[in-house]
Amino acid sequence: MESEIIQLPKFEDLRGNLSFIEEEKHVPFKIQRTYWIYDVPGGQVRGGHAFKEQQELIVALSGSFDVIVDNGDVKRAFSLNRSYYGLYIPAGLWRQMQNFSTNSLAMVLSSTPYSKNDYIHDYSEFLKFKEG
Numbered sequence: 346m347e348s349e350i351i352q353l354p355k356f357e358d359l360r361g362n363l364s365f366i367e368e369e370k371h372v373p374f375k376i377q378r379t380y381w382i383y384d385v386p387g388g389q390v391r392g393g394h395a396f397k398e399q400q401e402l403i404v405a406l407s408g409s410f411d412v413i414v415d416n417g418d419v420k421r422a423f424s425l426n427r428s429y430y431g432l433y434i435p436a437g438l439w440r441q442m443q444n445f446s447t448n449s450l451a452m453v454l455s456s457t458p459y460s461k462n463d464y465i466h467d468y469s470e471f472l473k474f475k476e477g
Contacts, residue, residue: 348414348421348434351402355429364429366454372402372433374456381406381452385445392441395465397474400456402431403442408449415439417475425451439471 353371356363368376382391392412403412409426416438423432431454434440442451457463465471 347416348423348432348438350423351431351433353429353431366402366431372454374400376454377458378455379452380455381450383450385449389445390441390443395439395471396436396463397465398436398457398463400436401434402454403434404428404431404452406450406452408446410445410449410451411443413441413443417472437475439468
């Protein structure tokens with residue numbers, strides 16, 4: 346399975362819009378952890394790793410940023426700038442977040458609790474992992 350943009354429910358109202366995420370309905374996994382990334386200084390890059398098991402859904406709750414997803418053969422860029430779109434990233438893909446706008450807020454839903462052993466930080470190790 347590859348990365349894909351998932352459109353989340355959006356209820357428009359003159360008083361303000363509402364969107365939500367339900368596990369195993371809008372994301373294909375049970376949510377085990379939620380974290381957010383904010384106050385990223387201009388020009389900084391986040392990510393630069395892959396996960397062996399963890400799946401993610403990334404949502405730009407505020408502002409915008411780009412996510413570069415790499416399967417070892419092809420890199421694909423996704424621009425997130427709407428809070429009713431989420432980027433699903435299955436396990437085994439390299440990801441990097443960049444071009445954060447001022448006051449951007451990224452929320453990440455994860456299929457696993459934190460485990461430092463699940464991370465692959467070295468790109469050459471990632472390519473070896475992809476080869477089997």
